[in-house]
Amino acid sequence: MNLKTIFPFLTWIPLVKNTWKDDFIAGITGTVVVIPMAVAFAMIAGLPPVYGFYTAMITPIIAALFGSSYHLISGPTTTSSIVVFAIISKYANPETELEAFISLAILISLMAGVIKLLMGVAKMGKLVNFVSTSVVVGFAAGAGILIAVKQLKHVFGIKVPLGSSFYDILKHIISHIEETNVYVLAIALGTLIIAVLIKKFIKVLARLHMLIAMILGSVITFFIGGENLGIDTVGYVPSNLPPFKVPNFSFDNMKMLSSGAVTLALLGLVEAVSIGRSISLHTHQKINNNQEFVGQGLTNIISSFFSSYVSSGSFTRSSVNYHAGAKTPFSAIVSAIGLMIVVLFFAKYASYLPIPAMGGIILMIGYKLIDITYIKKIIKSSKREFIVLAVTLIGTLFFELETALFSGILISLFFYLEKTSKPNIAVFGKNDKDKFINIIRDDSTQECPQLKMIRIDGSIYFGAVEGISNYFSELYDKNGGEHLLIISNGINFIDLAGAEWITQETLKWQKSGGGIYFVGLKIISQDVLKDGGFVKKIGAHHFFKDKNSALSAIYKKLDMDFCKTCKVKLFAECK
Structure with missing residues (x-):
């Protein structure tokens, strides 16, 4: 067997001597972009912010070495984070059983990685083709709405009962709206508005809109004495590299998480391959689905031994990486190393981040997941595709996320078989x-x-x-x-x-x-x-x-x- 098949990085490493400047600039840009995203995604997953940093440090390096796309950046993502929270919160509450929650989150990452790796080795890359775009768009839109609704308690400063569903959260917020903490609401909306205005009107700083908004939100909170006004902050963030720790293997836990691991694996593969393909339309690079499966699998397996939770391809970071001029996966490695340096020397400042400010930023992230343009196109062009999208979206809001995903896939396959x-x-x-x-x-x-x-x-x-x-x-x-x-x-x-x-x-x-x-x-x-x-x-x-x-x-x-x-x-x- 060709060594380059086993070690794909042997193909692009010789190119770095000519591309390292472009890759270095793209990598540094990626480091700055990922800081607020890593914190936000960890919060969406119900984990402390540092686990977002750990995941964003380790996974890009492994994916760069063993994946097939030159521009795909792996790390924590919105959809994977919301699925992790939905699955693990059924067995452990992150607010009262944090250690158990973290342990299960890391274990399911390992399990999803093994599934991805086995699918890649078995040459099952073509399976991704059977997941229609309507399923992905519907799932992403549902996840975006769900993420936004789950942040409302941080935006309004209203305590919501633990484990509340989508409907229960909305009902509780509406019925207790008079309990809104106006200072919390002001910080959340202020941060959100600042981010939107920077992105829309200050093009030079557009890529840093989330980071700048969070910093300004933190500064405002500090000067108005936020703690005395009921504005909570993220709290202590360790300034260390990801520690090596063997996941807590338990047959009972693995059996309990098996269906969720399959969902995470399938969703992560669809996400990664779709992003890699979309960028390859511009770069004309041929993407090897099976190699991408192997790369994503190894990424989740290895990173789980370094306190990281499940990862996949990040559309935002991959897009920034490509537009910043990256030529090879070396940019992903630069980005990861840059984040390690930031965490080692500046992590203490993350403790001042106000949770309402993060809530405002996460509202924006949730909105970005709703592809309104593509949804309109589906509505106009195909009733069947709209049904697939609607079932997946509604299922995401009101049922288990894995049930919603597989329901969408089954209905799309049913329509395909009916047509053929x-x-x-x-x-x-x-x-x-x-x-x-x-x-x-x-x-x-x-x-x-x-x-x-x-x-x-x-x-x-x-x-x-x-x-x-x-x-x-x-x-x-x-x-x-x-x-x-x-x-x-x-x-x-x-x-x-x-x-x-x-x-x-x-x-x-x-x-x-x-x-x-x-x-x-x-x-x-x-x-x-x-x-x-x-x-x-x-x-x-x-x-x-x-x-x-x-x-x-x-x-x-x-x-x-x-x-x-x-x-x-x-x-x-x-x-």
């Missing part, structure tokens, strides 16, 4: 311009009274056999005994059930004095027919490469007496 189970069947004839064409497209088109021509667009597989069989039954009842030519270049593949049906149907028409013939059948569609011995049963003379040879051979089998009285004279042989 009804291949389009068009009836062909010849028009007055002597061209073969679908009869519904031209009023001058005529059909041969003895030879029916149809084109099947789709696959003949177990899911489609019933629908095609019904069409052929109606056709046989109306025209039993005549000949049927199937224009087959639109048939993508034929499975065993399809081959069985084709054979039985052809023999049935042959017994009635007619026959079914195929022209232009793709080689891949012939594999099962040939390997299964179905071509022998049907007769090799029923398969043709081109239309002219097919019509010439079939014409000889027609009723010549009828042909003499026929006024259509559709084929060259007729004339």
Whole structure:
């Protein structure tokens, strides 16, 4: 096996001697950007801020070394964080059982990593293609709303009962709105407004809008004496590198977290591969899904031994990395090392961050997850895709997150199978311009009274056999005994059930004095027919490469007496 397959970093490391300046600048930019995000994501996950830092330090390095994308930056993400909180909070409350909560969060990261790695080794990268964009958009929108609602207690300064659901939080906030702490609300909204204004009007500082807003929010809180006004701060943040610690293995805990780990693995892979692909549209780099699975798997496994929780590809950081001029994954390593330096020497200042300010920033992060433009496009273009999006979004708000995700995937697959189970069947004839064409497209088109021509667009597989069989039954009842030519270049593949049906149907028409013939059948569609011995049963003379040879051979089998009285004279042989 090629060493570069096992160690992908061997491919890009030689490039660094020419790109290190661009990568260094992009890396430093990434360090600044990740500081507020790491704190925010950790809070979303129900973890102390330092775990956001730990995850943002370790995971980019491993993903850079073993992933396939040159611009994808891994680390804590919004969706993964909300899923971690939703799963772990069922078994441990972060406010009363923090140590148990952290332990389970790190364990599920390890489990998700193992699942990702195994999927990559098993070459299951194509599975991501079966998760429709509507599912991802719906899940992200639902997660964004859920994140925002869960921050309302920090924005209004209203205590909400532990473990409250989406509906319960809204109901409690509305019914206790008179308890709002105006100072808390002012800091939260003030921080949010500052971030929005900087991003919109000060383009030079746009990438730092969250960091600047949080710093200003902290300064304002300090000067007004926030602690005396009921404004809580993040508190002590350790200024040390991620400590090595073996995750707390427990069979009972692993069994309990298994379904959640699968959800995190699937969601993380979809997220990472989607981001890598979106950037590759601009860079023209070929993304290897299987290698990305392996890279993400190793990232979660190794980082879990360094007190990190589950990570995936970060859209924001990856986008910033690309636009900052990064050329190789070396920029991700620079970013991680830069964050280590910041935490070692400046972590103490993070303790002054007001929780309401973080709440305001998280409101913005939640809003960014709602892709309004794409949702409008889905609503306009496809009712089915909208149903998939709506089910996933509503499920995210009111049910378990894994239930919502898998429900969306199952419904999208159902719609796909339903669509492919009804291949389009068009009836062909010849028009007055002597061209073969679908009869519904031209009023001058005529059909041969003895030879029916149809084109099947789709696959003949177990899911489609019933629908095609019904069409052929109606056709046989109306025209039993005549000949049927199937224009087959639109048939993508034929499975065993399809081959069985084709054979039985052809023999049935042959017994009635007619026959079914195929022209232009793709080689891949012939594999099962040939390997299964179905071509022998049907007769090799029923398969043709081109239309002219097919019509010439079939014409000889027609009723010549009828042909003499026929006024259509559709084929060259007729004339």
